Amino acid sequence: MKTLDDLIAEGVSGRRVLVRADLNVPLDGSRITDDGRVRASLPTITALTGAGARVVVAAHLGRPKGEPDPAFSLAPVAARLGELLGADVALAGDVVGESAKATVAALTDGSVALLENIRFDARETSKDEAERSALADDLAALVGADGAFVSDGFGVVHRKQASVYDVATKLPHYAGGLVLAEVEVLRRLTEDTARPYVVVLGGAKVSDKLGVIANLLAKVDRLLIGGGMAYTFLRAQGHEVGKSLLQEDQLEQVAGFLAEAEKRGVELVLPVDVLAATGFAEDADYETVPVDAIPADRMGLDIGPRTCELFVSKLADAKTVFWNGPMGVFEFPRFARGTNAVASALVESDAFSVVGGGDSAAAVRLLGLPEDGFSHISTGGGASLEFLEGKELPGVAVLES
Ligand code: ADP
Ligand code: MG
Secondary structure (H helix, E strand, C coil): CCEHHHHHHHCCCCCEEEEECCCCCCEECCEECCCHHHHHHHHHHHHHHHCCCEEEEECCCCCCCCCCCHHHCCHHHHHHHHHHHCCCEEECCCCCCHHHHHHHHCCCCCCEEECCCHHHCHHHHCCCHHHHHHHHHHHHHHHCCCCEEEECCHHHCCCCCCCCCHHHHCCCEEECHHHHHHHHHHHHHHCCCCCCEEEEECCCCCHHHHHHHHHHCCCCCEEEECCCCHHHHHHHCCCCCCCCCCCHHHHHHHHHHHHHHHHHCCEEECCCEEEEECCCCCCCCEEEEEHHHCCCCCEEEEECHHHHHHHHHHHCCCCEEEEECCCCCCCCHHHCHHHHHHHHHHHHCCCEEEEECHHHHHHHHHCCCCHHHCCEECCCHHHHHHHHCCCCCHHHHHHHC
8 A cells, every 4th residue: 555655755746636535524504613633634735735745635524415505515624724724725616617627727836725525526425336437537637647646534435435435546546644544553453452452332323333343242352332322232131221212123133242242251341320311401300320220201311420430440451442432422511421431541541542433532522631642533433433343445445456
């Protein structure tokens, strides 16, 4: 796999370089509420501009329906990227149309342009290879005959999409710093892992994480499960969970995981108490109850204090930890304690600690925990989970060819 360093060594001064970045930030109207992904994209972009390249960034934002939609414009991202770079970032008014061509043509050495939301073009996510290929041709044409492609959007490398996968087949291609770093970290979680290896899973839906659980059971020493997904496990063990999040259709599979963990000698640790709230609201009243006494009209919105202690103790001797998914509805301060307890335990720990998942990473920042307290905070939730599931990531595999 050729890397950004290889490209810079070849010489990029005056050349146009297409960078696929992951700039899919959470927005409140047009205000960016967490600019982590924009900041994460800076090292690769500045390495290129510093070497005199003319950088064309392609990225997506949200899920527009394959056509222009002002609600999903990258304008706020272009502005923030410009602030962080300390230089104007020209935003094209379209993806590969007249505006994009003119914007790219106007680039000078060491400057940066951003194409409008790549998902405004339906071909980006098309299942039809020929359609994706046509968009990839248009992207390649933007950077011209001596152009190059740098894949730096780790959050999208699990997608076989035009600006992620197909374009790499059209241009000389290189792994950006972010993709390279992520792949290296994730390999440490799958090969020669230092033990005890503890995985903490939480978040809303079990169904999102079934594949990773199945694969991890063969690799980890301990699996701690909190968050909304814990209730399906608790239900599978026979507990009533009231109005808590429950995926009935996953009960059978989850019961299978419980049996599998036992068979393999994996310690599967579930909550012993929860904060049972009167409703899903920031100011909801709650009581702390053991998991065998969750009232029928209440919903568990966080793990309880005894569970916090239990989880922290199960992390104490870990040498490797992967954490994905908040322990509770951390967006509401009174239900953020479980997430805070686990995250703080990782900050204290000297284990190799990796945080995966958009919401988990956002929680770290929202709770004001030091980002350098973790060995690595992954920018790609889905991609890191698919890697840990043992799946091939198309956007990485194509860079190896
Ligand atoms: P990540 O993005 O880190 O992979 P997920 O997207 O799987 O995490 O889950 C994050 C969401 O899970 C958060 O919005 C959080 O509020 C929600 N969540 C956590 N615990 C609960 C719970 N007990 N009930 C409902 N939602 C929960
Ligand atoms: Mg999420």
